[in-house]
Amino acid sequence: MFSIRSLFVISIIILVSGFYVVYWGIHNKDIALIVSGFGLIGSFVGMYSSAQTSKRQYEQDRPYIVMKPNQDRYNHFQIEFTNVGNSAGIIKRIELNENLVTLRDESIPELIQELVLEGKDSITFPYIISGNPDYKNKFMNFSGLIHYEDINGNVFKNNIILNLKQHLPTLTYNDEALKRDYEIIQISKTLKSIDKSIEELTK
Numbered sequence: 001m002f003s004i005r006s007l008f009v010i011s012i013i014i015l016v017s018g019f020y021v022v023y024w025g026i027h028n029k030d031i032a033l034i035v036s037g038f039g040l041i042g043s044f045v046g047m048y049s050s051a052q053t054s055k056r057q058y059e060q061d062r063p064y065i066v067m068k069p070n071q072d073r074y075n076h077f078q079i080e081f082t083n084v085g086n087s088a089g090i091i092k093r094i095e096l097n098e099n100l101v102t103l104r105d106e107s108i109p110e111l112i113q114e115l116v117l118e119g120k121d122s123i124t125f126p127y128i129i130s131g132n133p134d135y136k137n138k139f140m141n142f143s144g145l146i147h148y149e150d151i152n153g154n155v156f157k158n159n160i161i162l163n164l165k166q167h168l169p170t171l172t173y174n175d176e177a178l179k180r181d182y183e184i185i186q187i188s189k190t191l192k193s194i195d196k197s198i199e200e201l202t203k
Helices: 002-027 031-061 108-112 164-170 176-202
Strands: 065-070 076-083 089-096 122-129 141-150 155-163
Touching (some): 065 155, 089 108, 108 122, 141 164, 155 164
Antiparallel strands (some): 089 141, 141 155
């Protein structure tokens, strides 16, 4: 990032120098100076365009880690950390306004510290199961910052705004396909239990 910033600074210096040379050439009626000045201005255009391209490429390739809700498991509410960027990111720390713990009462900020997420990679932590005595109390609104680095040590931070209260009504029936698969699994387990009981009775 430093090299891109330097490129912008140098291009501005060249632009200012170009205008100064043009002005001085006009003042002294020196055609050669005027031509040289316009040449410097032309160099600025090329260099500035190159700096813009490098910046866009850098922004495209950098890591970008976000925290979001995940309801891919029926009756489960999970906290997901996703690197939506294209390169690896290392989570350094998370600052939150509320305590964020897993179902096992483990601190998620502590679990995720120094975790490496490759580009487009993610990790989830189970947070709530529907029907738990305190599950409604865990639907809090979280805000704070997530700090992370790329593999070159460049530091980034993103704001966290996670309003879980709005997800409370959706936990048990958010995805009908997940509900169907869950119920099929439960029916299969019940049938196996009945079959086992019958086998024991016929012995």
